Amino acid sequence: MWNGVLCGLLAGAMWGMVFIVPELLSAFSPVEMAVGRYVAYGAIALGLMLPRLGSLYARLDRADYAALVRHALSGNIVYYMLLALGVKLAGVAPTSLIIGVLPISVTLMGRKDHGALPLRQLALPLLVAAAGIACINVDVFLHAGSAGHPVWQTLLGVLCAAGALLCWSWYTLDNARYLKRNPHFSSAEWSALYGLSSGLIALLIGLAALAVWHGDVLGAAGQASGRDWLVFWITNTLLALGASVIGNHLWNIASRRVPVTLSGQLILFETLFALLYGFIYKQQWPRPLETAAxxxxxxxVMWSVRVHALEDEVTPP
Known part of the structure; x- marks a missing residue:
């Protein structure tokens, strides 16, 4: 189990980077950022799996295609669009901490899965996490005006972050369940297929956006607003390699090695690393309520890991 926990921590360190990219690429829209990241992810995945593409394709069935499409949308493209919009409207810290609700939502939704602990054993760790979530929500609205954002904009950002939370909660459970039921693909193979499906869907969305908003996407007005396409593609390629290729592979390993209720807790590592990167980027210390959160x-999350570890020790193999 501890190898799964370590993989979850490292995946969180990779995923935390996604909260900073909307700040780095603030001149670009959430749709453009999502398309750029996942087209790059798909290209990298294609390069990695090209020698085995024929054999992998032969092993895919209809259920695999359906899973890849729904995971690409819920876990990648729609999720990242909402996350990027949340960061733009509400900021890095509020968005990352709202998505930190994942341990509670995943634990509640996965409470009937095999290997899940009874909720009474997780009640106190979940209450501690809920207290942290309450702290950040109070902090968000206390400082909305001082940050120069109208309250309605902050509220819209919070709603986008909540939408991203719902997308990832559902994806986390569905992906973990599917991997456990279908061991005919390794974690690396499934991650590569997942990346390829995400890249294909993102490419279609990008072509549609280019056809509809050609002037806004590539025109002189875009260049005047500081849209550096070289920086855009370098940033998205690095993000695709770190957060998508490496991060997703590590998460698939963790998903196979820990119970669903614990995998929900491990997602908090993403939140903690996102906060760390955000405070370093802005060169500021967290406020008191942020620190408390x-x-x-x-x-x-540490308490929850400990509860699962104790249960694993007393449960016979």
């Missing part, structure tokens, strides 16, 4: 969320 970080401590409470970290304590909640």
């Amino acid at each position: 970080i401590v409470l969320l970290a304590a909640g």
Whole structure:
């Protein structure tokens, strides 16, 4: 189990980068950022799996295609669009901490899965995490005006972050269940197929956007607004390699090695790393309520890991 926990931590360190990219590429829309990231992801995945593409294709059935499409949309493209919009409207810290609700939502939704612990054993860790979530939501609206954003904009950003939360909660459960039921693909193979399907869908969305908004996407107005396409593609390629290729592969390993209720807790590593990167990028210390949220969320996930570890020790193989 501990190897799964380590893989979950490293995946969180990779995924935390996605909250900074909307700040780095603020001149681009969430749709453009999602298309850029996942087209790059698809290209990398294609290069990695090209020698085995024929054999992998032969092993795919209708259920695999359906899973890849729904996971590409919920876990990648739609999720990232909503996340990027949330960061633009509400900021890095609020968006990452709202998505930090994932441990609670995933644990509640996966409470009937095989290997899941009874909720009574996780009640106290979840309450600690919930207290951290409450702290960040209070902090968001206390400082909405001082940040120069109207309250309605902050509220819209919070709603986008909540939408991203719902997308990822459902994806996390469906992906973990599917991998456990279908061991005919390794974690690396499934991650590559997942990347290829995401890239194909993102490419179709990008072509449609180019046809409809050609002037806004590539025109002189875009260049005047500081849209550096070289930086755009370098940033998205690095993000695709780190967060998508490496991060997703590590997460697939973790998903196979830990119970669903624990995998939900491990997603908090993404939140903690996103906060760390965000504070470093802005060169500022967290505010008191943000600090309280970080401590409470970290304590909640560590407590939950400990509960699962104790249960694993007493459960016969």
